[in-house]
Amino acid sequence: MNIKFTPNRTAKILLVIVLFIIIAIAYKKRKKLKKTAMNTINYIKQKTWDIYSNRRIDTLHPDIRAKTKEFIIRAEKELGIKLRVTSALRTWQEQNRLYKKGRSVSGKIVTNAKAGESYHNYGLAFDVVEIKNGKALWNNPNWQKIGNLGKSLGFEWGGDWKRFKDKPHFQKRFGKHHTTLAKLYKSGQRKGNYVLFS
């Protein structure tokens, strides 16, 4: 049997174009991924302007250290704002001690979070403040700019919270509520203070 095959020229051209577009998108995506990976590697090796911040960042969950460094470095470079990390990992013992203040121990109440209820307890949260002329600016017209930069790096900003605004506070939940993190922590799915996600 003789089948006469007449290739459709238009279809062929279209196929070539579609293939070309797919290859172009894949190439661009790969380039972007490579760039992101490079940046992350560079930031983890870099130091911020501030020795205290460097030390505190090192107590954070390994999965957010690079982004936190990037945050502090870019705030200085791009906004001219020198941020200091004032608080990072807070262990369960430390959180318990804080919670007792103003309750079973004298003093003012400083937190409403019990051990395991704060993202600080997993090294997934940190607090920052701008340092200018050696002073910490807690009342700062720059908070919104600082918040926006942190959010562009994937952090949730306490300044966006409705009930209790916590402008110095940034955190990354990785889609996990603190009750889930507490379960993982208690079940031992962790390395020291850091919960393992998988």
Ligand SMILES: [Zn+2]
């Ligand atoms: Zn905080």
